[in-house]
Amino acid sequence: MFLDIKIVAVGKIKNQEILSLVKEYQKRLSPFCKLEILELSAIPFLRESDKLKSKKKEGEKILTYIMKNDTENFFLLDENGKECSSVDFSKKLEKVSGRITFIVAGTLGFSDEIKKLQLQKISLSQMTFPHEIARLLLFEQIYRAISILNKKQYHY
Numbered sequence: 001m002f003l004d005i006k007i008v009a010v011g012k013i014k015n016q017e018i019l020s021l022v023k024e025y026q027k028r029l030s031p032f033c034k035l036e037i038l039e040l041s042a043i044p045f046l047r048e049s050d051k052l053k054s055k056k057k058e059g060e061k062i063l064t065y066i067m068k069n070d071t072e073n074f075f076l077l078d079e080n081g082k083e084c085s086s087v088d089f090s091k092k093l094e095k096v097s098g099r100i101t102f103i104v105a106g107t108l109g110f111s112d113e114i115k116k117l118q119l120q121k122i123s124l125s126q127m128t129f130p131h132e133i134a135r136l137l138l139f140e141q142i143y144r145a146i147s148i149l150n151k152k153q154y155h156y
Contacts, residue, residue, distance in 0.1 A: 001032070001094065001146070001149045001150060002032060002033060002034075003032065003033040003034070003093060003100060003146065004033065004034045004098065004099045004100065005029075005033050005034065005035050005036070005099070005100050005101075005102070005142060006035075006036040006037070006038065006072070006099060006100070006101040006102070007035075007036070007037050007038070007101070007102045007104065007135070007138065007139075008038045008040065008062070008065055008101060008102070008103045008104070009037070009038070009039055009040070009103075009104040009106075009131070009135055010039075010040050010041075010042050010058050010061070010062070010104065010105055010106030010131070011039065011040075011041075011042035011106045011107065011131060012039050012042075013132045013135060014132070015132055018132045018133065018135075018136050021136055021139075022135065022136055022139050025136075025139035025140060025142075025143050026139070028143055029139075029142065029143055029146065032146045032150060033142075033146060038065070040058070040061045040062065040065070041061075042054075042058065042106045042107070043055075043057045043058050043106075045108075051108055054108060055108040055109065055110075055111050056111050056113070058105070058106050058108065058111065059110060059111025059112075059113050059114045060111075060113075062103060062105075062110070062111075062114055063113060063114060063117075066103075066117070066119075069101070071098065071099075072098065072099045072100070072101040073096045073097075073098055073099065073100050073101065073120075074101050074102075074103060074119045074120065075100065075101070075102050075103070075119070075120045075121070075122050076102075076103050076105075076110065076114070076115075076117075076119050076120070076121045076122070077102060077103065077104045077105070077121075077122060077123070077124065077134060077138060078105075078110060078115070078121040078122070078123060079109075079123055079126075079128060080121065080123065081120075081121030081122040081123035082120075082121065082122055082123065083122075083123045083124075083125070083126070084122065086141060086144050086145065086148065086155060087148060087155075089122075089141060089144075089145050090144070090145035090146070090148040090149050093142075093145050093146075093149070094149055102138060102142075103119075104131060104134060104135055104138065105131065106131055107130075107131055124137050124138065124141070125137075
């Protein structure tokens with residue numbers, strides 16, 4: 001099975017060890033899916049009072065992307081989203097036709113405007129992770145799901 005996947009994420013991965021692992025999963029995924037990554041710039045904040053403004057501006061960037069690409073199948077990585085097993089996640093991907101787009105918020109999470117959208121929300125865990133690690137976990141789970149779908153020995 002060949003999938004068309006896009007990951008839209010706020011901010012860049014700055015940790016070189018995490019970036020190296022992400023690139024390894026990108027390489028492993030290349031025979032099984034078309035993979036595109038779009039990194040939206042994070043809005044910096046210096047004071048506590050600027051956090052809400054930054055989160056709202058990042059949300060506006062995400063919303064602009066969603067509105068311009070409304071034929072894509074969106075999944076928000078959200079701590080309040082639905083948790084599922086790796087096998088269930090692979091089945092979820094298998095059922096989708098067309099491009100699958102995962103959206104990963106920045107350090108401040110999603111704005112209220114984004115949370116209110118009627119999009120599928122998935123959670124990697126009830127635990128909270130730094131957004132860089134969440135992105136790495138997403139890549140690993142996509143690879144695991146594709147391995148399951150293609151009956152490749154990775155998931156036991």
